[in-house]
Amino acid sequence: MSDTPADFRLLVKNASQIVAVCNELQKFLLKDGMQNLVVIENASLVIGHDGLVKAVGGTKEIDEQFKSSSFEKILDVSGLCVIPGLVDAHTHPVWAGDRVHEFAMKLAGASYMDVHRAGGGIHFTVEATRCASEDDLQGALCGRLTRMLRAGTTLVECKSGYGLDTHTELTMLRAIHRARHTLPIGISATYCGAHAVPRGKTQEEALRDVLGEQLPRLQECVLRGEVCVENIDVFCEKGVFELDATRQILTAGRHMGLNINFHGDELHPMKAAELGAELGALAVSHLEEVSDEGIAAMATAKTAAVLLPSTAYILRLKQPRARDMLDAGVIVALGSDFNPNAYCCSMPLVMHLACVNMHLSLNEALAAATINSAYALGASHTHGSLEPGKQGDLLIINAPRWEHLIYQLGGHQELIKHVIIKGLVTYDNQDTLGL
Numbered sequence: 058m059s060d061t062p063a064d065f066r067l068l069v070k071n072a073s074q075i076v077a078v079c080n081e082l083q084k085f086l087l088k089d090g091m092q093n094l095v096v097i098e099n100a101s102l103v104i105g106h107d108g109l110v111k112a113v114g115g116t117k118e119i120d121e122q123f124k125s126s127s128f129e130k131i132l133d134v135s136g137l138c139v140i141p142g143l144v145d146a147h148t149h150p151v152w153a154g155d156r157v158h159e160f161a162m163k164l165a166g167a168s169y170m171d172v173h174r175a176g177g178g179i180h181f182t183v184e185a186t187r188c189a190s191e192d193d194l195q196g197a198l199c200g201r202l203t204r205m206l207r208a209g210t211t212l213v214e215c216k217s218g219y220g221l222d223t224h225t226e227l228t229m230l231r232a233i234h235r236a237r238h239t240l241p242i243g244i245s246a247t248y249c250g251a252h253a254v255p256r257g258k259t260q261e262e263a264l265r266d267v268l269g270e271q272l273p274r275l276q277e278c279v280l281r282g283e284v285c286v287e288n289i290d291v292f293c294e295k296g297v298f299e300l301d302a303t304r305q306i307l308t309a310g311r312h313m314g315l316n317i318n319f320h321g322d323e324l325h326p327m328k329a330a331e332l333g334a335e336l337g338a339l340a341v342s343h344l345e346e347v348s349d350e351g352i353a354a355m356a357t358a359k360t361a362a363v364l365l366p367s368t369a370y371i372l373r374l375k376q377p378r379a380r381d382m383l384d385a386g387v388i389v390a391l392g393s394d395f396n397p398n399a400y401c402c403s404m405p406l407v408m409h410l411a412c413v414n415m416h417l418s419l420n421e422a423l424a425a426a427t428i429n430s431a432y433a434l435g436a437s438h439t440h441g442s443l444e445p446g447k448q449g450d451l452l453i454i455n456a457p458r459w460e461h462l463i464y465q466l467g468g469h470q471e472l473i474k475h476v477i478i479k480g481l482v483t484y485d486n487q488d489t490l491g492l
């Protein structure tokens with residue numbers, strides 16, 4: 058064996074299809090672009106030692122271009138497909154104490170807010186999370202992120218928000234920070250200390266705590282390098298944080314350099330979409346109750362709509378108006394909303410629900426779960442498509458057409474053969490079966 062280092066890290070060759078998603082380094086796709094994804098038949102792809110894509114194209118063309126090159130690893134994926142790693146734009150993965158008992162209550166007719174007001178929901182999880190150690194939280198987080206990775210997610214947004222006090226919020230963010238160093242999955246961290254009004258506090262008191270205590274302490278931790286946070290979030294909802302409190306918290310976060318990415322217009326129309334547009338938010342999530350004005354404002358401001366099909370499904374909410382959003386020129390993205398209420402780690406399942414319940418096409422769903430989710434996290438310059446210069450994050454799908462990943466409801470465990478991050482195989486699935 059020669060000791061000479063190979064020229065490139067990885068060659069993936071002979072794919073039936075490579076879905077690049079786009080090829081002009083677009084930061085996001087609107088309706089037309091989402092419907093016309095870049096798909097290369099009989100294709101190959103090269104990733105360099107820096108983990109970045111060097112070339113994507115027809116197999117013959119890549120063979121010719123790299124005929125005298127050497128590769129650390131070669132994957133012959135004849136008969137299989139390649140798509141970009143999936144980007145999950147909304148999750149709550151750090152917590153202790155499941156809520157399986159509440160699932161039964163909701164099936165029996167209790168609404169999300171009934172459970173919340175009765176001291177369950179987020180409050181139940183806060184109590185359990187405050188009692189957990191950082192190591193326990195980190196262990197649970199890593200298990201969940203590993204499940205997400207195996208379901209094809211290579212970049213995931215991770216929120217705090219089950220502490221609601223400085224100590225526990227920072228513990229959660231430290232657990233997220235540690236996961237960045239222990240797992241290959243990419244992470245975009247979000248401070249969500251205004252996820253609920255803590256028990257025993259008024260909204261005004263909670264607001265003062267977030268502004269006067271939590272955010273300043275967070276800033277100190279960031280400066281000391283103990284945590285790294287990209288986004289700020291608030292649950293803007295009737296009886297939780299109303300519009301003005303939400304504005305104050307998001308504005309303070311923006312002054313700290315955080316991207317605004319918050320929960321809005323979920324259970325009641327709050328004019329959250331309008332607020333997001335006014336503040337230059339990168340994204341607003343949920344939007345089941347968005348107004349026409351809110352849709353128009355988001356389109357103009359280029360604020361992404363992160364739709365969460367698993368939540369609308371589990372809570373039997375009315376579906377967000379995805380088609381109206383697309384028609385109006387809104388950037389539509391997707392998230393799993395993994396949390397103790399919606400225990401879903403699978404973006405393939407989320408895309409399936411988005412197609413069936415929100416009327417997205419297969420192409421639209423994939424664009425929403427890749428380039429547009431990456432945009433919602435301010436990461437579409439590095440993630441969300443397979444183009445030269447982008448990070449080499451991709452999935453090898455055990456099917457001759459990529460659409461099987463959405464079509465086969467809950468089938469990702471058998472379909473995803475490899476998850477590759479920065480050109481390294483991070484998941485080699487021994488359980489893939491033929492169709």
Ligand SMILES: N=CN[C@@H](CCC(=O)O)C(=O)O
Pocket residue numbers: 149178179182292320323368394396397398399
């Ligand atoms: N709506 C607020 N937050 C979460 C639910 C969190 C929870 O119930 O624990 C969501 O996005 O669905």
Ligand SMILES: [Zn+2]
Pocket residue numbers: 147148149320394396
């Ligand atoms: Zn959420």
